[in-house]
Amino acid sequence: MKRGGVGLSVYALAAFLFLHLPLLILAAFSFNASRFTVWQGFSLRWYAAALQDSQLIDASWNSLIIAAVATVVSTIIGTLCAYGLWKRRAPVLTGSLYLSLVTPEIVTGISLLAFYQWIFRFLRVQLGMHTVILAHISFSIAYVVIVVMARLRTVDAQLEEAALDLGANEWQAFRYVTLPVILPGVIAAALLAFTVSFDDYVITSLVAGVDSETLPMVIYAIARRGVNPVVNAISALIVVGFGGLILISERLRTR
């Protein structure tokens, strides 16, 4: 068993390197003075270039606005939903939420596109920020429900019954008894929804209009043309930003 233990540790180290090294290398080369994959000294020129690129800046703002709105709305709706499902079974709703999680992104994207185009026959609207935000709300809700549900399972239902016995109404029992207890789960769910929304390319690219290009869409367009150190710099920023958010989220979830 001992010998197997050493082998397993070496293997695990290799696996962790496999998981993390590509991103670390990518980030390291964002500081490379050269455009090519040969180290020629430390430089911040690609970060400077990224900050001066108005297309990147606009796309980043779009992504932030979309992710922020979608996060707030889907967190509220998803939390209410998880609370509603806590004791009251709703198999069809639960089923559709799970179905939305396992549906391939490309299918979600094209079905939304077809749906929007159909709606546009009756309304004078076009694809744009609003269609992207609605799409993001729809695919984030299931994530929020699952995270908040996990938290709710640890809550003692008798607390709320006690509140009701002591004269609170249902809303007060939720607002002042249960919500404070599940709040870390709700915040974790919001951070998760934010990262899922900010990162989405497949669905977004299908339902975006001319005014709603997001950061992943710009990165994707550059990546398809080949490798560009500016993308390394943005990637490093995204990895650090997301990593930070998720660490906070994990802390809150397990607290």
Place this chain on the structure above:
Amino acid sequence: MNRLRAWFLAPSWAVMLALFLAPLAIILAYSFLTRGTYGGISLPWTTESYQRLADPIYLTILWRSFWIAGVSTVFCLMLGFPLALFISRSGKRKDLYLSLVMLPFWTSFLVRTYAWMFLLRDTGLINTLLEKLGLIHGPMPLLYNDGAVILGLVYGYLPFMVLPLYATLERLDRNLLEASADLGARPWATLMHVMVPLCASGIRAGAILVFIPCLGAYLTPDLLGGGKSVMIGNLIQNQFTTARDWPFGSAVSLALMAVVMLLLAALVRRNDEGLL
């Protein structure tokens, strides 16, 4: 009590109906319509789009998608099992190791795919290093092939395999392994005849969680396969953009959904944990 609870569910009902179920219903209808002259859709109702799925060109793409998703899943299982085993035996550091597995998963999927483009391309780090070391003359074609797609998928979805495997290994009674060894089983026999059967639910959950997104993958085959390695996801996207054949794109989408649901129905057991 229940009345207010019902209202709590109303907004999510509304969103799921309007922005998930209705769109699916639309493509279900479209899949039975005819392609319009300028793209879009028109009457009459027909099952032609579904019949076209049997065309050898498309069957090849479907088959290739299953093959790539299957190989990726097997690699994830082989790479993920020892890692999950290691984490389940690492005592106090479990949480740290689990976070290390999850961290890349929650950093942008697009960025992680791009990282492999950066490493694998002709003038990428791997080729540059090998050339500097004099091991190769001229770059090896590492990018834009099925291998690169499989690598990208394994890298992307390995955490989905590790988590459910960890959950079952964590609960595994170590006495059973010792009993097996005491009774004379070699480590390999213990692994195959004791551990694997006891972890069946975790293996099933991990396999589903990896296979399903791999089967519907769009981004990875597009960026790492470079258009040469077309999978179902790319076929669907193409029908809705370049080819402008919405009925056929809808039919492929629904066929993909049907496969996903059949897989779930066949593999998910009511008592499976770690999944959903």
